[in-house]
Amino acid sequence: MCKSVFSMCCVVFVCVCVSAAPQLSDQELLWGSDQYDFSIMLRAADLQCFWHFAHYGEHFYLNFMVQLVTGVALDRHLSVMVNAPSGLIVGKVDDASGQIAFSVKETGFYQMCFSNFHNRFGSMQVFLDFGVYYDGQENAEKRKEDEKKRKEEDLKQINSTLSVIEESSGRLQRFVFHMWRHYNYERMRRGADFYLLQSNSSYISSWSAAQSLMIISAGVLQLWGIRRLFRRPPAEGAHC
Helix, strand or coil, rough: HHHHHHHHHHHHHHHHHHHCCCCCCCCCEEECCCCEEEEEEEECCCCEEEEEEEECCCEEEEEEEEEEEEEEECCCEEEEEECCCCCEEEEEEECCCEEEEEEECEEEEEEEEECCCCCCCEEEEEEEEEEECCCCCCCHHHHHHHHHHHHHHHHHHCCHHHHHHHHHHHHHHHHHHHHHHHHHHHHHHHHHHHHHHHHHHHHHHHHHHHHHHHHHHHHHHHHHHHCCCCCCCCHHHHHH
């Protein structure tokens, strides 16, 4: 009897957990790393969303840039929206490239949605660079208290070199991280310029070939018209 009651309780608990889990089958959860950078393809009038986990006090950033647009009636504008775990909109941009950055006020999964509704007959390739970082900024009283404790610990410790090295390495890591962010943004810009140059080159080559063919055709038609204009019928007594 006890075993059956225990089994029923386990089944009820599993059902409750499964029903309480968020249904995000059409969206991708990203929380294995603090930074991500990759490219996605958005079809005509397509919408793709991603989720990224962030803790309270961290800084969330999102950089994006449209690298390539293909199809008919092209528009390089991309609609980007970031929603908080509570559903509030914390950032919105409608442009070919942009950045959304803010301080996280609530812990949870933040939703990033990318919509290509401007292009009804064209696809686009978008480069994404997003993540979270923590500067360790706190209020003045807590910072002073931490500094006092750290000084007391340094006085008690025989070797204070480790704490200095740790602080310097943390500062260096933050500098390298920000340099990496700027490098990714510059890489996105170079990629977009390359695809734009390639598209313009193909466009110019096609129009040049078409114009050359038109000029040659016009010359042939003019020559044929002039020859017909100066052609005279043979004289009536030429056979006699």
